Amino acid sequence: MARMKFLCDAERCIECNGCVTACKQEHEVPWGVNRRRVVTINDGVPGERSISVACMHCSDAPCMAVCPVDCFYKTEEGVVLHDKDLCIGCGYCFYACPFGAPQFPQAGAFGLRGKMDKCTFCAGGPEKDHSEDEWRKYGRNRLAEGKLPACAEMCSTKALLGGDGDIVADIYRNRVLKRGRGAEVWGWSSAYGAPQGGAKPAAPAPAPAKS
Amino acid sequence: MDVHTMTRRWLALLAALFLGVLGSQALAQAAPAGQQTFDSVLNPNAAEQAKRQQQQPGNNAPVWREVRSEKEHYTSTRGVEAGVLIQSGGETWRQRRENQLIPMGALVIAGALGACVLFYLWRGTMRLREKPTGRRMLRFSGFERTMHWTVAISFSILALSGLVMLFGKLVLLPIIGHTLFAWLTVACKTIHNFVGPVFSVAVVVLFFTFVRDNLPSIRDVQWFAKAGGLFSDVHVPSGRFNGGEKVWFWVGVLGLGVTASVSGLILDFPNFGQGRATMQLANVVHVVATVLMMAMAAGHIYMGTAGVEGAYDAMRTGYVDESWAKEHHEYWYEEHKREAVAAPAAGPAGAIPAGAPQAKEKTA
Numbered sequence: 268m269a270r271m272k273f274l275c276d277a278e279r280c281i282e283c284n285g286c287v288t289a290c291k292q293e294h295e296v297p298w299g300v301n302r303r304r305v306v307t308i309n310d311g312v313p314g315e316r317s318i319s320v321a322c323m324h325c326s327d328a329p330c331m332a333v334c335p336v337d338c339f340y341k342t343e344e345g346v347v348l349h350d351k352d353l354c355i356g357c358g359y360c361f362y363a364c365p366f367g368a369p370q371f372p373q374a375g376a377f378g379l380r381g382k383m384d385k386c387t388f389c390a391g392g393p394e395k396d397h398s399e400d401e402w403r404k405y406g407r408n409r410l411a412e413g414k415l416p417a418c419a420e421m422c423s424t425k426a427l428l429g430g431d432g433d434i435v436a437d438i439y440r441n442r443v444l445k446r447g448r449g450a451e452v453w454g455w456s457s458a459y460g461a462p463q464g465g466a467k468p469a470a471p472a473p474a475p476a477k478s
Numbered sequence: 479m480d481v482h483t484m485t486r487r488w489l490a491l492l493a494a495l496f497l498g499v500l501g502s503q504a505l506a507q508a509a510p511a512g513q514q515t516f517d518s519v520l521n522p523n524a525a526e527q528a529k530r531q532q533q534q535p536g537n538n539a540p541v542w543r544e545v546r547s548e549k550e551h552y553t554s555t556r557g558v559e560a561g562v563l564i565q566s567g568g569e570t571w572r573q574r575r576e577n578q579l580i581p582m583g584a585l586v587i588a589g590a591l592g593a594c595v596l597f598y599l600w601r602g603t604m605r606l607r608e609k610p611t612g613r614r615m616l617r618f619s620g621f622e623r624t625m626h627w628t629v630a631i632s633f634s635i636l637a638l639s640g641l642v643m644l645f646g647k648l649v650l651l652p653i654i655g656h657t658l659f660a661w662l663t664v665a666c667k668t669i670h671n672f673v674g675p676v677f678s679v680a681v682v683v684l685f686f687t688f689v690r691d692n693l694p695s696i697r698d699v700q701w702f703a704k705a706g707g708l709f710s711d712v713h714v715p716s717g718r719f720n721g722g723e724k725v726w727f728w729v730g731v732l733g734l735g736v737t738a739s740v741s742g743l744i745l746d747f748p749n750f751g752q753g754r755a756t757m758q759l760a761n762v763v764h765v766v767a768t769v770l771m772m773a774m775a776a777g778h779i780y781m782g783t784a785g786v787e788g789a790y791d792a793m794r795t796g797y798v799d800e801s802w803a804k805e806h807h808e809y810w811y812e813e814h815k816r817e818a819v820a821a822p823a824a825g826p827a828g829a830i831p832a833g834a835p836q837a838k839e840k841t842a
Contacts, residue, residue, distance in 0.1 A: 277538070284554060301555045306563045308541050309524040310552035314531030316541045320563055329572045335643050336660045337651060353660035355667045357643070358748065362758050363568040367559060378749025379671075448536035453545070457564060 269431035270345040271388055271410075273419070274439055275319045275453055278446065279426030282307050282317035286418035286427050290321070293389070293417035294406025300370040302386040303418055318453055319427050321418070322347060322368035322386035327461035330360035330369060344410070345432075346388040351404045356380035365457050388429065389416040432459070523547070559753050571758035579762065583769040584645060590773035594780040601708075605787045610799040613818040615811070617718075617803070618796045625684045626793055629731075632677040637772050639666035639673075644765065671746050678739035685732055691718040692727040697809060715808035726778050734771040738764060797821075 282305050290296065290303045303321035324347045331339040331347065338353035339360075349360075358380055361369040374381030391408030394401035401408060409417060419429030428435045443450050520528070527540035544551070550561035559565075618626070642650065643666055651659045700714070701721035707714040714720070719727065741764035745757060752760075782789045788802045800818050803811035 277541070287555065301557065301560075304553050304555035304557075304560055306561055307552040308544050308563075309521075309527050312520060312524040313528040314538065314541065315527075316538060318545070318563060329568055332576055333572050335647050336663050337647055337656065338660070350656075353656055355660065355664040357667055358745075358757070359761075362754050362761065363572045365564050365566060365568055367562060367565070367754075370557075377747050380748065446536070451538065451542055453542075454564065457566075 272432035277316040279424040280317040289421035323458035329363035354382040590776040614797040628680040639670040681735040718810040730774040737767040
């Protein structure tokens with residue numbers, strides 16, 4: 268089975284925020300929560316780069332490890348999902364996540380955290396596929412429809428790739444070979460560097476380009 | 479040519495471009511005013527990046543260094559640290575929590591409970607040597623008892639709910655299952671978050687309530703030299719509070735109590751924009767302080783209940799028997815023995831009945 272991964276090509280991202288908008292629209296994400304965001308390094312300076320980031324669906328996910336109620340689970344495709352019925356809103360996954368993916372809607376005064384919300388790789392949650400409950404809690408389940416994440420599908424420059432990690436790596440490898448430079452695969456060593464939870468090895472990282 | 483010189487030279491070039499003096503690096507180098515403008519506009523990394531862009535297009539090392547710097551960059555998304563792409567402190571915190579705090583915390587708490595049990599098996603309850611006189615002394619005023627129990631009850635609630643959140647996943651979850659455990663834990667979290675501030679305030683009031691009689695004195699040296707008579711049958715006189723109680727007061731109540739309160743409040747109120755690094759640190763400090771406090775509290779609760787006869791009644795009713803005062807706090811007894819009063823409703827053996835009768839009578 269394919270191992271789903273995200274990849275953002277910093278040479279292509281133009282900071283249009285189309286992925287952010289696509290995500291918000293696709294899942295009707297609540298106000299104050301952003302499952303995806305675009306960050307620009309040294310904005311306005313020659314050589315600036317933008318990167319779109321959301322949950323990377325890590326192989327050895329820190330959120331899963333620290334959750335005190337064990338509400339996370341990993342699908343066969345390597346997508347890290349969580350059960351909002353179990354989530355207690357403690358914020359530990361947010362402390363642990365390298366990418367700042369877990370988001371918390373305000374549930375009361377003094378910043379009281381509601382149930383955590385994060386990118387699902389458009390794969391819904393533990394509820395029955397396409398059920399009303401799944402839609403309400405996690406948004407659309409595009410994977411179950413045979414589609415890829417809305418953010419990557421929407422990306423106008425194809426900077427953001429989401430799908431089978433092997434195919435994504437192949438596409439990126441070809442780009443790097445064509446360019447002859449720029450082999451930085453942002454976030455991959457953090458997200459996919461560790462062995463897969465459950466001893467299954469992660470897909471090999473793309474070969475470094477020879478410059 | 480070192481990096482610094484290169485930076486300056488390149489900045490000078492930028493300055494030249496900016497001033498419209500194209501193509502003359504030598505000329506630009508003689509324009510320190512423009513160079514200064516760029517020093518103030520660009521941070522060192524941005525300057526490095528812009529330089530690299532011209533010298534080695536495609537080599538984006540400064541950008542990737544900046545990504546790993548965990549600094550905030552521009553994003554149109556709002557939120558605390560939304561501009562930080564990647565933080566590595568989370569993994570450190572995870573390792574610390576999963577591999578150090580949880581196993582070591584379990585060891586410390588189990589060790590403290592085990593020590594209490596072993597001590598009880600060895601010494602049993604320390605009973606009064608002399609018969610109670612039936613004359614009672616006021617040891618804790620109503621206010622003091624109210625403060626003690628406010629802290630004690632809130633502490634117990636916080637400790638139990640905290641233990642569920644720290645160890646429940648390993649201990650309770652496999653037994654009661656995900657659904658029930660999630661219900662229990664969300665209740666624990668909510669109670670913990672609301673009782674926490676009560677404890678924080680109460681512990682400060684408690685400190686001022688008892689600080690006068692907990693000031694260290696030369697008599698404590700004597701108490702420590704004889705280990706308070708814990709391991710022998712020697713009689714060790716002490717003031718209103720003995721050396722052990724003073725250690726609990728200063729280290730446990732003040733040191734650990736305030737540390738736990740401050741770190742807890744940082745975690746309890748995420749609405750003040752504190753970042754993840756702050757909360758990771760606060761969480762580690764909170765767990766360390768509270769685990770140590772629970773271990774010390776185990777000893778305190780043991781001595782106040784099963785360990786010493788009459789100690790629990792002192793904090794429950796406020797009164798102790800003269801004999802008890804003399805045997806456990808002789809200096810305090812000497813100072814206050816004139817204030818002893820006859821027990822109004824003495825039990826069969828002249829002992830103080832615990833509970834209601836004392837609560838109703840007027841206190842001295």
